Amino acid sequence: MADPAGYVDEIRRIISFALEIPPEQLTDTTPFDDLGMTSRQRIQLLSRVEVAYGVSVDVDELERLVDIRGVAEVIAEAVEAQHARG
Template identity: 50%
Template sequence: MAADGSEYVDEIKALVCETFDVDPETIDENTPFAEMGVDSRRRVRLLATVEVEFGVDLDLDELDRLVDIRGAATVLAEAVEAGAKPRKRGLPGFLRRNRLS
């Protein structure tokens, strides 16, 4: 069964609202991040926040799918379903892999 992310929508919405100072009453799971003023740089921040909060490594290539709360929840659910395991302490996965010298 494909992961649709339903179980993570509320948690991702709370993270988005906290991270980007958005009123939860003004958005739903399908509100595009662009309408919230969230550009690609801020989506990278969201990706890192999800990694830290849920203790999983997400591929930076998934960034194009983080267009709304539902998309972020689906990416997380798929990572968990694929066996993503909590990391040891340290930088989120994409930061470890793309560290500047």
């Protein structure tokens, strides 16, 4: 699997911008629920990272989008799957 750590900083930047929170206040494991992120905002986040990385993620993966680390893992898997398909 691609290393999820390579996606963490960009995902943190996207979330920081979307929620208007300074990036230094977001750790890799800060639960999105603690930030007040709604399910709608998670869908928007998913859309943003799909565009940023040129991948498509199944909406069933939403339940894994609970923190920055979870988003990074989902994106790493999607990027790897896309590369495997060619």
